[in-house]
Every structure is written in C-alpha cells, then in structure tokens.
Amino acid sequence: MSTGLPNTWPRLLADIGGTNARFALETAPGVLEDIQVLPCASHPTLEAAMRSYLAEVGSRAVAHAAIGIANPVTGDWVQMTNHHWAFSIEATRQALGLTSLIVINDFTALALSLPHLPRKELVQVGGGDAISGSPLALIGPGTGLGVSALIPSPGGYMPLAGEGGHVSFAPFDEREAAIWRYARDRHGHVSAERLLSGPGLVLIYHALAALAGEAEQDLSAADITARGLSGDCPRCRETLDAFCAMLGTAAANLALTLGARGGVYLGGGIVPRLIDYFKTSPFRPRFEDKGRFSAYLAGIPVFVINSRYPALIGASAALAAHLEH
Template identity: 40%
Template sequence: MQGLKFVADVGGTNIRLAMVENGRISLIKKYLCKDFESIDDAIIHFQNEVTDQAFVAGCIAIACPVNDDIVTMTNHTWAFSISALKAHLSLAHLFVINDFTAVAHSLPTLNHKQVVQIGEGHALEHGNIAVFGPGTGLGVEHLTYTDGGWHTLDGEGGHVDFAPTEEDDLIIWQYLYKKFGRASAEEVLSGRGIVNIYRAFCEHEGDSPKLSEPSEVTSAGLDNTDKHARKAITQFCQIMGSFAGNLAVNLRTTGGVFIGGGIATRLQDFFVKSRFREKFEAKGDMAHYVKNMPTYMINEPDHGLLGALAFLTQQTQRLQNDE
C-alpha cells in the first residue's frame, strides 16, 4: 500500500504518535490527551506538525476494550466511532486494537538489546508467546503463529485466581479473601496489588500501614527503609515468577514469556536478582517442561508503537494478498 501511514499508542494520560517510513517508525511525538478535545484533533495536530501530506492508513493501540465500532476510553474522556474517525481522517484503512494486543505483536520484532533475559532458556522461532504487565491492572496476552501470521488469543488472564505457593503467599491470600471474598491475580500483580501485599504483611504483624501508594511501597522497598515494603517487593517478584510459570504451562510458551508494565521496569535491577526465575521453574513434576522456556523483561520504551506497526504491516499485507 502506497502513501503515508501512522501509528498511535494511547494511554489515559498521553498519546504517542509516529509516522511509518520504510517499514520503521519515525518522528515520534508525545502529547497530553487532555490538551485535545478528541483523538481526531490529536492525530490531525500530529499530521500537520510532521508532514504536508495526508495519511492513507493507520493503527491505533488504545488502553481500553476494543470490541465494536464505538471505543470508549476507561481512564480518559475520549470516545469515538472507528468508522467515523476513518472517514474524518480520509483513511483507506484504520485499525484500532487494545494496547496489550499491540504489546503482544511487538514481541517477535524485538531484538536482544530491547529485552533483558531473566535466567536460562532459548526461544524457538514461531513458538507460542505470553506477555503480562503489572500496571494499573494486570494485562495478559497470548500470541500464536498461524499460516496468516501472528495472532493474539484474547482473554482476561489478569482475573484468574491467585494461587499461593508458600506460607507468605497464604498471608496475602487470606488478607485478600477477607477483604474481597476472592483473591485474584490482579489484586496482587498491579499497582494496588503491591499495596495489598504490603498491607497484608503489616496486618499479619499487627503494625499500622505507613504507606498508601504503589510508588511509596516500591521506593521504601528498594531503599530498604520499611521492612514490610521490602518484603512486599520481594514477594511481588516471586509471585510474578509463579504466575509467569503458569502461563508457560498453559500455553507451552516456547517463544518465551515477556514481562512489561511500569512497576516491573521500576524494579528491574531488584527483579533480575530476585527469585523470579526460581519460582518460574518451580512446577514440581512439570519443572522440566518449562526449564528451557526463556523469560524476558521488555526494555523498549516504544514497544506499543512497534506493536501497532507490526499489526498494521501484517494487516495491510493480508489486504494486498486478498486483492
């Protein structure tokens, strides 16, 4: 397909846009969503800033469900019709996907400089891939290769049950069960999750919590200025290992399990030295099954845009093949 294309990565606070040139992203711009009344305005502003030509196609990765023509953001006021946006921008093709779908599509394109491998293992070409990211919630996505290229297997993996594997996990599980009547993975592996872990340990030892924000818990844990915060980030990394191992067993992730999200990035040095990989492989009789599957932390800030590009490239190629 000839003509200029764009990709966008839209969160609750920022929208990042880039042009596609020679199969690569370029001229990346970041804007505050609140500075624009609509997503149309943001894209048109970007277009006017970087080129005097019209876009012919684009792909938008956005942090909310994308199930039909109407897209309504969860953590921002923007809402739009995909067909109306396509018409307003005079595009031949417009694809709108969930942001974690974009993250998944970026993974096969990343090189060794864009990820940090945790432990041993070797990825098989076209092997199944899983990715999860503790952030505001817990995003989970799966990727499998077919004759038509890479395809995501959508679901709500962040809402599965939290499975304790040791006594400290039981302390967390009991706290969550008493508070919510159920302990889900998202209530452990997320921003509020790391606070839940911290409060569970405080309550268990009869201490009043002094910290209330995820950033406070991670900072105090990394600085080792609060024993409960230190224990919280330690357990957080271990639980991530167990959860990653469950994804590996479920999907036979010979292409690897990837970890993204702001919290994991903030903990990177601590995380690399943690028991994450040990807990990943601690699957009893199935330890041999996951032992050679690699685990990675994503170390590429533009992976959302790269994933939108990968999806756009695959879809436009499919359309050309159908002509």
C-alpha cells in the same frame, strides 16, 4: 513490519494506556518519528488527544492509523477499563478524516512487536534457549495487567487477543492466601490484575502492613518501589518480593497453558524499572517451582522487554497487515 505500499505515508500509530497515550508517525517502513507521550487525563477524549498530537507535529495529511489500547476490543464501541475514554472506532475514523483506523488491544500490539525487537532490548532472566517455532507468552504489569501471546501458524505467528489479566488470582502459599483474603474483603473478586499492577503493589503493601499489625502509610507504587529498592523500608522490600513471586506464578501458569517454549516476555511499565533487583528477585525461583513440571519450566527463557515504545512497533505491524489484505 510495514510495507512500502504507495500513498500510505505517514501513518499514525498510538499506544493508549490507562495513564499515558504514546503517539508516533511512521514515515517509512519501520521508521518512527515525532514520538510523544501525552497524559490521558489532559484530554477529554481520544479524538481530542489525537488532534492535539497531529496539530503539535504539524503533520501532512494522515490517511491510515493504528491504535493499541489497554482494553478489550470486541466491536465498534470501546469503553476503557482503567480510564474514562469511550469512543466509536468508525465515528473517530470519520471525524479525523482517516481512510482506515484499526484498534487492537495494547498487548496484542505488544505481542506483534516481539519478532521485531532487537536482542539488545531484551534482558534474559534465567532459562535456556528459546525453541524456534514454539508459542511466545507475554505478560506485563503496569496500570493494569496485560496478557497475550504469539501462536505459530502456517502463515506466521498469530497474536492472541484476550483478557488474561482478569483471571482469578491464585495464591501460592499461606502468606499469599492472607493477602488474597485482605483484597477479597475490600474488592470482592480478586483478579490477577488486582495484585499484579501499580495499584496492586499498593494493595500488597497495605495487606502486609495490616497482617503485621502496623499502621498503613500513604505510599504510592513509586514510593514503595523506591524505598524497597533502597532498603530504607523492610515492608516495602517485602512488598516487592511478594509482587515478583506472584508474577513468577502467573508467568509460569501462562507458560504451561500455552506451551511457551519460545520464551516468556515481560512487558508493562513496572518490571523494566526493577531490572537489577528483578534478576535476583523471587521471580525466577517461583517461576520454576511447579513440582513435576519444574524441569520443563527451568528450560524456558524469560525476557524483560527493555524497549521504550514496543507497542508502537506492533501497531505498525498490525496496520501493515491490514493494508496488505
């Protein structure tokens, strides 16, 4: 994680999602303080949110910052996919008087955190032991669907910065094909994120209600989750089951693509809230339902990340590596 290079403390760390921005000051290697969560909608720009946070904590001068953001980072200009913020990395660095500002995809940051997460903050759902030196896969539904991985290399694990959440959704059976058709008729291309996300949970519910000839209720993802877990709404429970099964397919596809015998990690804001139900949900049976490769997948452990601010830990690791080199 972070090194003890002189004159670099505190460091500003941020994890920017489509809904909330999480900030912290790293005051010593691995020591995070003044963690705050700010609603993105409450600030017109990222710079304004950063200034608000720094003013609130009354920090002494910060020279170095790292941001993980729910968006592709392909150059200096960043335009968020699930929020209206757009900014130049260099212009933001200059405006805030920073010596260095690095911006990486939020799931790249989350991937970088995986080797540093305590075992007690991981909940294993099936599988055997992780194979040391093998790739680690990462997928997580929240406001969107994040995908990344850690790939072993001679110099240590290297994170992947991709946009795997936007691959085309692959239906597993006739029910999922019907849900896909419902989504396609309304949105055109149906990505994995279209269904495996908070808004996707609502879309699955509407599709299932329509397929059953029922009137659609105006329910939020939180409403559907609460009613599904309590058993008050059979359609909401069916929605959760379908969601977890679809996630099992997506996670297994990723595991096979990467050869992720080091484990599959589930991040994002949705699954940790379902953990007791999730352990016995359709996720694991679907994860292993891959015909000739079912035995291969049966041995791969899946870990739900049950850590409050793991992407901040990954941002710390990324900033440390930047300052070292």
